[in-house]
Amino acid sequence: xxxxxxxxxxxxxxxxxxxxxxxxxxxxxxxxxxxxxxxxxxxxxxxxxxxxxxxxxxxxxxxxxxxxxxxxxxxxxxxxxxxxxxxxxxxxxxxxxxxxxxxxxxxxxxxxxxxxxxxxxxxxxxxxxxxxxxxxxxxxxxxxxxxxxxxxxxxxxxxxxxxxxxxxxxxxxxxxxxxxxxxxxxxxxxxxxxxxxxxxxxxxxxx
Amino acid sequence: xxxxxxxxxxxxxxxxxxxxxxxxxxxxxxxxxxxxxxxxxxxxxxxxxxxxxxxxxxxxxxxxxxxxxxxxxxxxxxxxxxxxxxxxxxxxxxxxxxxxxxxxxxxxxxxxxxxxxxxxxxxxxxxxxxxxxxxxxxxxxxxxxxxxxxxxxxxxxxxxxxxxxxxxxxxxxxxxxxxxxxxxxxxxxxxxxxxxxxxxxxxxxxx
Numbered sequence: 001x002x003x004x005x006x007x008x009x010x011x012x013x014x015x016x017x018x019x020x021x022x023x024x025x026x027x028x029x030x031x032x033x034x035x036x037x038x039x040x041x042x043x044x045x046x047x048x049x050x051x052x053x054x055x056x057x058x059x060x061x062x063x064x065x066x067x068x069x070x071x072x073x074x075x076x077x078x079x080x081x082x083x084x085x086x087x088x089x090x091x092x093x094x095x096x097x098x099x100x101x102x103x104x105x106x107x108x109x110x111x112x113x114x115x116x117x118x119x120x121x122x123x124x125x126x127x128x129x130x131x132x133x134x135x136x137x138x139x140x141x142x143x144x145x146x147x148x149x150x151x152x153x154x155x156x157x158x159x160x161x162x163x164x165x166x167x168x169x170x171x172x173x174x175x176x177x178x179x180x181x182x183x184x185x186x187x188x189x190x191x192x193x194x195x196x197x198x199x200x201x202x203x204x205x206x207x
Numbered sequence: 208x209x210x211x212x213x214x215x216x217x218x219x220x221x222x223x224x225x226x227x228x229x230x231x232x233x234x235x236x237x238x239x240x241x242x243x244x245x246x247x248x249x250x251x252x253x254x255x256x257x258x259x260x261x262x263x264x265x266x267x268x269x270x271x272x273x274x275x276x277x278x279x280x281x282x283x284x285x286x287x288x289x290x291x292x293x294x295x296x297x298x299x300x301x302x303x304x305x306x307x308x309x310x311x312x313x314x315x316x317x318x319x320x321x322x323x324x325x326x327x328x329x330x331x332x333x334x335x336x337x338x339x340x341x342x343x344x345x346x347x348x349x350x351x352x353x354x355x356x357x358x359x360x361x362x363x364x365x366x367x368x369x370x371x372x373x374x375x376x377x378x379x380x381x382x383x384x385x386x387x388x389x390x391x392x393x394x395x396x397x398x399x400x401x402x403x404x405x406x407x408x409x410x411x412x413x414x
């Protein structure tokens with residue numbers, strides 16, 4: 001059942017989660033798909049379709065229980081694990097990710113930063129002292145890091161992935177524009193910031 | 208016909224485009240869906256399905272004409288427009304985007320940077336002098352900017368969007384974690400860096 005959730009649905013779940021969390025904080029207990037759709041600019045039909053993928057929710061004419069739905073989405077996405085992140089490569093992009101506020105709202109926390117540049121090692125970014133890549137294994141273990149984020153240049157990305165896996169991370173988020181080889185048991189997500197920009201270009205061309 | 212292309216397909220097109228462009232440069236003229244799939248870690252069935260969405264391509268048992276397919280994808284995504292970008296908010300994220308190499312490979316170019324912080328205005332990032340937000344209209348016009356990229360804090364994002372639209376940009380790419388109100392004729396893409404991370408969390412939870 002779980003395996004059949006589409007990538008597009010998975011990509012919308014964090015948006016639902018974040019909105020539901022804000023509602024819970026403002027003591028809203030019940031939400032309709034119409035209202036959730038209005039807040040997120042997604043059609044109510046799409047929302048109902050997404051949510052029925054993983055079971056029956058909500059009561060006809062009443063709506064969804066905010067807390068129940070939020071907890072269920074958290075469970076599906078695995079957010080209750082409160083994954084701990086290490087960023088490898090503290091250049092512009094690594095620095096931006098170290099300061100990115102949206103991670104915390106989904107339960108992620110950046111606990112380690114690593115670089116090989118002696119000018120960067122030892123400096124503090126968002127309260128975290130940058131460690132040396134040569135000490136990766138020890139730092140990953142000490143800080144109980146779950147996820148390695150790769151923001152090094154493409155030429156160093158495979159070596160970085162190999163080192164992260166040797167240091168026992170459980171998953172890799174790769175920003176380097178290169179296809180990485182990792183074992184089947186290590187989930188890997190490749191990020192490409194220009195995909196959103198291409199989608200925008202597509203929509204602009206339709207005008 | 209064009210309107211029926213799914214978001215997931217649109218998101219894969221830049222990957223196809225980039226791979227085809229590299230092939231063209233290395234003088235590969237014909238590519239099979241098997242080979243394209245192997246390079247991108249996407250199933251050949253998915254690739255064939257994506258490509259048939261916008262017409263008949265390729266010859267059974269032979270493959271796709273690299274250049275023809277590349278040009279067609281460029282045309283669908285509107286990449287031949289060589290859109291010109293302005294980044295508003297030159298903090299960590301804006302600075303990272305100003306230095307992001309993948310944009311150029313899709314024909315985009317960053318031509319203007321804007322900030323309101325007097326310590327940042329006048330400095331150079333990746334060869335571009337940061338202008339003052341108060342001069343936005345003039346700079347957007349002088350530099351013939353098509354797309355405004357919003358990397359200011361959430362509290363300033365709507366004002367920034369309004370100013371960009373008043374300055375006649377044709378599309379907006381928003382990184383601020385807030386729902387923006389823009390006119391229907393201005394395409395808007397919202398980017399949330401934590402979506403990829405949530406997808407990774409999902410896959411790690413399935414293990």
